[in-house]
Amino acid sequence: MADSTDLTITGTIIPTSCTPAFSGGNLVDLGNIPAASLNRDRQTELTNRNITLSVSCSASAPMAIKVHDNQAHTQRPGIVVDGTDWKMYIFGIGEVDGNKIGGYGLRFGKPSVDGELSSVMYKQGTSANWSEPETATLLGKNYEGNLRYSWGRSTAAGPLPGMVHTFPMTLVPVIGPTSSLPITSDISLNGSATFELLYL
Template sequence: MNKSLNLVGVALLLASSTSAWAASTVDLTVKGLITPNACTPAVSAGGMVDHGKISAKDLVQNNPTTLPKAVLRLTIDCDASIPFALWPIDNRSGTATSSSDFGLGLVNGNKKLGRYYLTPQNLVADGTPAQPIASADGGRTWYSERNWELQTLWGAGTQDDASTLLPIKSLVMDLEVSTQIAPANQFDFSDEAPIDGSATLEVVYL
């Protein structure tokens, strides 16, 4: 009788363990969509904004120094009319004096030299004027945005509807590049310091 009770107890224990293990599992799904369409971005001047040599004496001591603005021409040509956006990547992440803008690298060891930001202008989508829009939730919702920021998707909408991303075959725009050097009194410019901004604009298909 005791042996029988022991066997029953073991059987119940095993059943309980199996049930608990099954309840601790989780499913994983891998999905996506391969599209036959592709977009090719291109930017004028090889994507280079060169401010040349700037004398440290010409920098503002107690406030940021705004450098002359530059304008680059950005074109995106697609195989067909499709919805797409741009995802900005700061290749100097963590060096900007503003978290929403691109960095210019570090000087004097670990000091942030400044920032730059991009302002889209004169958008033309398939020959029709458009407006710059952005999404902070992965493309679910869109809003009008004059200055494009990091951590947002960049796109184009019609001039009277900022809430909808346009499907586009050819997009052309001017990108105004605005650069600021942080107050100069925090730096040691006894040696040359490079302005070292770098960014990647990645086409995202939506």
């Protein structure tokens, strides 16, 4: 009797497809930052930058996002954005010679679905219900549990379906005290986050 092996083919046919993109591209260049403009003994908040995640769909659909911090290991402890230093709200911005440079927050604005303004909501873990964000301003990262964000008319109504979704944010970059940074040479910032799109 001959030996055998199986080939399994999987896949899913979905009723709609959506394409996410950042207005102005997915690179935020903070430019040259003079070391003399930074505080030696406390953090320095740099000029904020506005960014917008836009999602275009082939048919009306509700959706959610997860945000993954690809530089979480470089997030400097003690960095504060909008009054919070919770790890889940501060993203890493790079390190130099083993020293963490700082961090940044993503302050969310008012999303819209096909032009209709919406409210931000979230789910954590296996929760069946949508809730209002725990902070009024900052987007949390999915560093533990199944944290996802969406938008709609209310948490009771849930995510709003549509063909064009816009999610405005403000990038709030922060550099830690320079007393622990080797500022005798150029220091490159290196933040990176992945926005994962979820079909609901």
